[in-house]
Amino acid sequence: MSMYLCMECDRLLDGDYFPPSEHPKDDMAFICDDCMAELETPMADFQQGVMDCDRGIRHKEGQSKAYDRGYGFQYEKEQRITEQTK
Numbered sequence: 001m002s003m004y005l006c007m008e009c010d011r012l013l014d015g016d017y018f019p020p021s022e023h024p025k026d027d028m029a030f031i032c033d034d035c036m037a038e039l040e041t042p043m044a045d046f047q048q049g050v051m052d053c054d055r056g057i058r059h060k061e062g063q064s065k066a067y068d069r070g071y072g073f074q075y076e077k078e079q080r081i082t083e084q085t086k
């Protein structure tokens with residue numbers, strides 16, 4: 001078992017379950033997959049996904065990963081809000 005600290009989110013992660021990537025800006029540092037995907041996310045696609053979900057537009061097929069992430073991000077947020085207002 002090997003632990004490492006993600007530079008971006010400061011989480012201590014288990015390398016067996018969350019394989020680290022080299023930080024694109026600092027090759028001495030590690031970064032978790034989540035943050036790596038975050039860094040690679042084109043913001044426009046991400047925002048488009050957030051907006052579509054926010055407007056109640058059904059999830060579109062064949063969009064980029066960033067779109068999916070944005071959509072899922074907003075969806076989860078709405079689920080949490082729904083839970084809280086019950």
Ligand SMILES: [Zn+2]
Nearest residue numbers: 006009032035
């Ligand atoms: Zn991270």
